[in-house]
Amino acid sequence: MFYDMASALSIRNYGLLCRSSSLCCKIFPHTVYRQRPAEIKCLSSSNNSSLKHDENYCIELVRSRDYEGFVCSLLLPETSRRSSLALRAFNVELAQVKDTVSQKTIGLMRMQFWKSVVEDVYRDDPPHQPISVELWKAVRKHTLTRRWLLKIIAEREKDMEDRAYRNIQELESYSENTQSSLLYLLLETLGVKNVHADHAASHIGKAHGIVTCLRATPHHSKRRKVYLPMDICMLHGASQEDFIRGSREKNVRDVVYDIASQAHVHLQHARSFRKNVPDAAMPAFLHTVTIEDYLERVRKVDFDVFHPSLQRRNPLLPIQLYLRSWKKTY
Secondary structure (H helix, E strand, O other): OHHHHHHHOOOOOOOOOOOOOHHHHHHOOOOOEEOOHHHHHOOOHHHHHHHHHHHHHHHHHHHHHOHHHHHHHHOOOHHHHHHHHHHHHHHHHHHOHHHHOOOHHHHHHHHHHHHHHHHHHHOOOOEEOHHHHHHHHHHHHHOOOHHHHHHHHHHHHHHHHOOOOOOHHHHHHHHHHHHHHHHHHHHHHOOOOOHHHHHHHHHHHHHHHHHHHHHOHHHHHHOOOOOOOHHHHHHOOOOHHHHHOOOOOHHHHHHHHHHHHHHHHHHHHHHOOHHHOOHHHHHHHOHHHHHHHHHHHHHHOOOOOOOHHHHOOOOOHHHHHHHHHHHOOO
16 A cells, blocks of 8 residues: 555656846756736646646655655645645755855855745745745745744755764754754644654654764765764764775774764664653654664674675665554554
8 A cells, every 4th residue: 555655646747947047057957937816826727737847856856765754645635735745855955055066155055046936936936936936835834934944955055064073963953954944844744743742753853863974974975074972073083084985993983883882872862752742743753763674783793884785775665654654653
């Protein structure tokens, strides 16, 4: 049944028109043109294919670049699913800027573009670009808080500095402002306003950000980049060159152990609120399954972050997510 859900949402790839200026296309590759509010509100049936294209574009982007988030979105209530995919597509678009631009200036210009998009969305004047239109619909449907969207952009913009985190607290702050902010928005799509759910979301977001940093270490190391907290690396005498070489020595594994342990602490802290978190909030926290899965797998390989098994997708993950969703817990 789960795979039927996934196949029902599978789509084709679509091309997008760009503005004529080659520089503009480079900075804003998916921008087409701005559609006035009256035009958006008066969309006729002849524009249904365009609307479907916007939705499908977001689905395909999330499915291809954030598979776990895609599967989690499928398990949300139907009233929240489309908005969740729009938010995740927005998050993916921002997350990939750093890796897809050759110059920091171009990356900062893209971030500025998305800041303008958010402001336009809240003025009911979104540019006719797939993610922008879908985000506009989500904002109107669920009255999403603008602050969380802008906080994600601001933190991604700061991350364009392209340097290692100075300490674990800096990584936690980054995770709070990106992953936790996304969870706050997902809770709003579910109609949940609960202080305990917010506290859980804060810690789950931090755990997710820490785990994501660990999981990306092999990929970054191949590009001669290391973003792991410097204080923990220095504590164990592990240099950036050790990670770039893919070292599997004890001091490198000790660094991974300490960072993974911090993610585990946040996960356990989030679960301490479980009895007070309403059932309606549980679908937003399904990512705890993927966090838990990675922490268990890295433990089994003695915290060797470069072990080949960690680079393979867990084939049982969709089933595990479905079961957790059915149990209404995180």
